[in-house]
Amino acid sequence: MREFGRSYELGDESRVDACELEGLVSEGYQLLGIFNWSDHFPLLAWLDSQGVRRRCRNLAAKVNVFVEKIIDERKMKRVENGKNGDSIRDGSSGDFVDVLLDLQKENKLSDSDMIAVLWVGTDTVVILLEWILARMVLHPDVQAKVQAEIDNIVGTGRSVRNSDLPNLPYLRAVVKETLRVHPPVPLLSWARLAIHDTQIGPHFIPAGTTAMVNMWSITHDEKIRSDPEEFKPERFMEEVVNIMVSDHRLAPFGAGRRVCPGKAMGLATVELWLAQLLQNLNSVPSDFGVELSENLKLSLEMKNS
Numbered sequence: 001m002r003e004f005g006r007s008y009e010l011g012d013e014s015r016v017d018a019c020e021l022e023g024l025v026s027e028g029y030q031l032l033g034i035f036n037w038s039d040h041f042p043l044l045a046w047l048d049s050q051g052v053r054r055r056c057r058n059l060a061a062k063v064n065v066f067v068e069k070i071i072d073e074r075k076m077k078r079v080e081n082g083k084n085g086d087s088i089r090d091g092s093s094g095d096f097v098d099v100l101l102d103l104q105k106e107n108k109l110s111d112s113d114m115i116a117v118l119w120v121g122t123d124t125v126v127i128l129l130e131w132i133l134a135r136m137v138l139h140p141d142v143q144a145k146v147q148a149e150i151d152n153i154v155g156t157g158r159s160v161r162n163s164d165l166p167n168l169p170y171l172r173a174v175v176k177e178t179l180r181v182h183p184p185v186p187l188l189s190w191a192r193l194a195i196h197d198t199q200i201g202p203h204f205i206p207a208g209t210t211a212m213v214n215m216w217s218i219t220h221d222e223k224i225r226s227d228p229e230e231f232k233p234e235r236f237m238e239e240v241v242n243i244m245v246s247d248h249r250l251a252p253f254g255a256g257r258r259v260c261p262g263k264a265m266g267l268a269t270v271e272l273w274l275a276q277l278l279q280n281l282n283s284v285p286s287d288f289g290v291e292l293s294e295n296l297k298l299s300l301e302m303k304n305s
């Protein structure tokens, strides 16, 4: 497993770090999705009877230490490389940690912002790819159509590149349809506090209310799209929906000022990995078939992945 520019192999000494990382991610997602009585009865907040606040504080401290160590190690490595007259990056192009460290002047990120970006941008991409591959197993006709498109546009003599993606509309429709049916972040909820009394349609939202936007329910609403439970990438070949500009009927990356800053990178990564996988492999069912049950934490994971 590769994470934050480090690789974690089963059985080697980095296994300890891998287990710690796995534990931190799983605790984080559990806490983000937990039902907290204090959110509904603010007077209970000081009691923290479920220990949610205490667990959040502990987790934030541990995440900071974990990711900061990675960033510090990389900074030291770059200084060492510089002293030896080598490129400060490892390898020719470096990785995402190098890209963030290379940002200059007003674009430069503080260490705490780097921690946030590195942390949040990881799981969503993996979860989306997992849902897409499950769908490829369940819909071999769709898989074959994507493969035919790749063969036709790219051929078999070279790997799919980023620059090929705009010429693969059906592959992009498959990704969009998966984002619709299985949005990895189904509740846009991280910081929605009504600061004024607000009226939305028939609903009065008093100031101080924490509200969630249920994107899952919007993308499954039959008033917005016909047969919402059906997996039909063809719908996005006919209907033009640009998920990069926030169209509220399908906004898997959120909208407004808290929109996902990693959306272009996340989408391009998933599209490229999917194209390269399907160019070389077929997804086929195992003896156990495919289980589409969902596990809602803050992200929408496959229950039995």
Ligand code: HEM
Pocket: 116, 117, 118, 120, 121, 122, 124, 125, 128, 184, 185, 187, 188, 189, 190, 191, 252, 253, 254, 255, 257, 258, 259, 260, 261, 262, 263, 265, 266, 267, 270
């Ligand atoms: C398929 C991949 C991804 C999906 C579906 C996704 C989805 C989202 C959504 C829906 C939000 C907004 C949550 C809200 O409204 O409260 C968000 C926020 C965020 N995302 Fe992504 N994301 C993805 C990939 C990435 C990547 C690759 C990065 C970084 C490289 C990233 C970094 C962030 C950060 C830092 C925020 C918080 C922004 C803020 O609070 O202002 N995401 N993401």
